[in-house]
Amino acid sequence: MMKIDAIARRILGWKLNRWDRWYDYEQGKFIHESEFQPEQNIDHAMLIVDRLEGLGFTYEIKGLSKVCFNDFxxxxxxxxxxxxNAAYEIVEQNSVMDRTRLWQKLC
Structure with a gap:
């Protein structure tokens, strides 16, 4: 769930409303964790693709089960x-960069 939560909050911009649901301010609705399963549901995964493309990433399929968003x-x-998994790589890389910037400000 940690991976899905990170994607929902960092990429889709949903806010954690309760331990088991997010709130989508753009749509004005609550999304229960059972309603967002991008690892099992291609339609849910395509929400991630659409958002990342809107943020300037290029989506590329490389085989049956490999995808890239730019260099991720x-x-x-x-x-x-x-x-x-590729979306989570983006989240993880950006988290590392954010931590580095934080340490630069603190030191």
Whole structure:
């Protein structure tokens, strides 16, 4: 769940409303964790693709279960899982950069 939560909050911009749901301010609705399963549901994974493309990333399929967003590539057992894994790579890389900037400000 940590991976999905990070994607929902950092990429899709949803706010954590309760331990088991987010709030999408753009749509004005609550999304329960059971309603957003991008690793199993390609339609949910495509929400991530649409958002990342809107942020300037280029989506590229490289085989049945490998995708790239610019230089961030990942594989999975399915296309949906590969999309989710690649999106999480973006979140993880940006988290590392954010921490580095924080330490630069503190030191």
């Amino acid at each position: 590539c990942a594989t999975g057992e399915s296309l949906a899982q590969a999309i989710t």
